Amino acid sequence: MAPTNSFVGAGFDALPARVAILDGDGEIxxxxxxxxxxxxxxxxxxxxxxxxxxxxxxCDGSTDQDGTEAAEGIxxxxxxxxxxxxxxxxxxxxxxxxxxxxxxxxxxxxxxxYVLVMHVDITERxxxxxxxxxxxEQMEAFATxxxxxxxxxxxxxxxxxxxxxxxxxxxxxxxxxxxxxxxSTLCSSLERMETIIDDALVLVKTEAVDRPxxxxxxxxxxxxxxxxxxxxxxxxxxxxxxxxxxxxxLGHLLENLFRNAVEHxxxxxxxxxxxxxxQAAAETGTEWAGESTGRPVxxxxxxxxxxxxxxxxxxxxxxxxxxxERIFESxxxxxxxxxxxxxxxxxxxxDAHDWTVSVTDAEDGGARFExxxxxxxxQSRTDRRPPHD
Numbered sequence: 001m002a003p004t005n006s007f008v009g010a011g012f013d014a015l016p017a018r019v020a021i022l023d024g025d026g027e028i029x030x031x032x033x034x035x036x037x038x039x040x041x042x043x044x045x046x047x048x049x050x051x052x053x054x055x056x057x058x059c060d061g062s063t064d065q066d067g068t069e070a071a072e073g074i075x076x077x078x079x080x081x082x083x084x085x086x087x088x089x090x091x092x093x094x095x096x097x098x099x100x101x102x103x104x105x106x107x108x109x110x111x112x113x114y115v116l117v118m119h120v121d122i123t124e125r126x127x128x129x130x131x132x133x134x135x136x137e138q139m140e141a142f143a144t145x146x147x148x149x150x151x152x153x154x155x156x157x158x159x160x161x162x163x164x165x166x167x168x169x170x171x172x173x174x175x176x177x178x179x180x181x182x183x184s185t186l187c188s189s190l191e192r193m194e195t196i197i198d199d200a201l202v203l204v205k206t207e208a209v210d211r212p213x214x215x216x217x218x219x220x221x222x223x224x225x226x227x228x229x230x231x232x233x234x235x236x237x238x239x240x241x242x243x244x245x246x247x248x249x250l251g252h253l254l255e256n257l258f259r260n261a262v263e264h265x266x267x268x269x270x271x272x273x274x275x276x277x278x279q280a281a282a283e284t285g286t287e288w289a290g291e292s293t294g295r296p297v298x299x300x301x302x303x304x305x306x307x308x309x310x311x312x313x314x315x316x317x318x319x320x321x322x323x324x325e326r327i328f329e330s331x332x333x334x335x336x337x338x339x340x341x342x343x344x345x346x347x348x349x350x351d352a353h354d355w356t357v358s359v360t361d362a363e364d365g366g367a368r369f370e371x372x373x374x375x376x377x378x379q380s381r382t383d384r385r386p387p388h389d
Contacts, residue, residue, distance in 0.1 A: 017119060018119040019116070021115070022055055022078070023113075027054045028054075066089040084105050089102065100121055101122050154194060215243055215245050217241050218240045245353060252349060256345050309370065311370045315366040328357075357372075
């Protein structure tokens with residue numbers, strides 16, 4: 001079916017944007033329904049914005065700088081000095097705020113030059129941008145509160161509690177029936193507060209990782225394990241490997257996975273870390289290399305690692321399937337004494353690296369966290385070198 005004028009006009013009328021067509025002199029030769037409805041709602045007379053009106057003259061007569069800018073842009077487009085012109089401007093009503101983007105595009109029809117002018121409502125986008133800025137400022141203020149206003153007095157309290165604990169020991173006042181001394185209990189509570197502050201800072205400050213480094217996972221695991229109260233839990237690394245990550249964020253991720261395992265797997269829990277073979281390689285029996293989006297790649301010599309991540313699992317009771325989506329939410333915890341930050345931090349670090357994380361059952365029934373879509377290299381393959389930065 002060949003388009004007719006009524007067919008094209010109906011299409012323009014269906015657009016929520018306000019559309020007008022100007023001739024080479026700036027006179028309006030066509031408007032769609034949205035343009036006309038806006039003018040009626042705003043109380044604009046037809047001879048001030050309808051067909052037959054010179055739109056450039058209307059803009060020139062405006063006392064608003066936006067009108068002048070619009071006229072200059074449209075004239076530049078009509079004269080062939082610019083391929084297109086657009087700018088954003090406020091248009092607030094008496095009871096609500098509004099923003100629009102004007103776009104001017106030239107075209108030729110039957111050897112006549114025209115300019116298509118379109119005003120698109122961008123109010124929702126602008127309000128969302130404002131909300132994002134406000135939230136960012138609130139987060140920055142919160143981070144400052146945690147970093148300075150809370151951490152400094154906490155450091156003083158920690159020093160005083162440690163002195164108290166030392167004095168109790170010197171005086172022989174610590175109770176010998178297995179009950180912690182006052183100083184020891186106070187130190188433990190303050191250390192817990194410090195951990196919560198550190199976790200909260202990771203949540204509010206973590207941004208996308210642009211320049212990851214090659215990190216030996218075994219080294220990162222040992223460092224993270226040393227910062228976690230592990231009681232009688234044990235840890236084993238199945239195979240050494242290298243991952244590309246931000247070292248500090250990887251440390252936070254591992255610490256929180258370890259802390260989660262120790263707290264929920266019970267006494268004497270066994271925690272294991274091992275490589276995850278790329279799914280395509282596992283299915284075909286061959287090695288696999290993905291795109292340049294963070295999946296396993298060659299090491300520069302043509303060899304492929306076939307490793308796309310690692311897992312962390314324990315031998316505890318596991319995580320019920322009904323809880324597996326909620327556990328990564330900030331504030332969600334099944335422990336009365338928990339902050340609900342731990343696995344939220346894991347999820348934040350995963351997002352910052354553009355990885356993925358999933359939860360499943362370990363072979364022994366415990367919880368198994370699988371982290372994939374990362375550049376990784378199996379160091380147990382001695383015939384290969386790790387990928388270079």
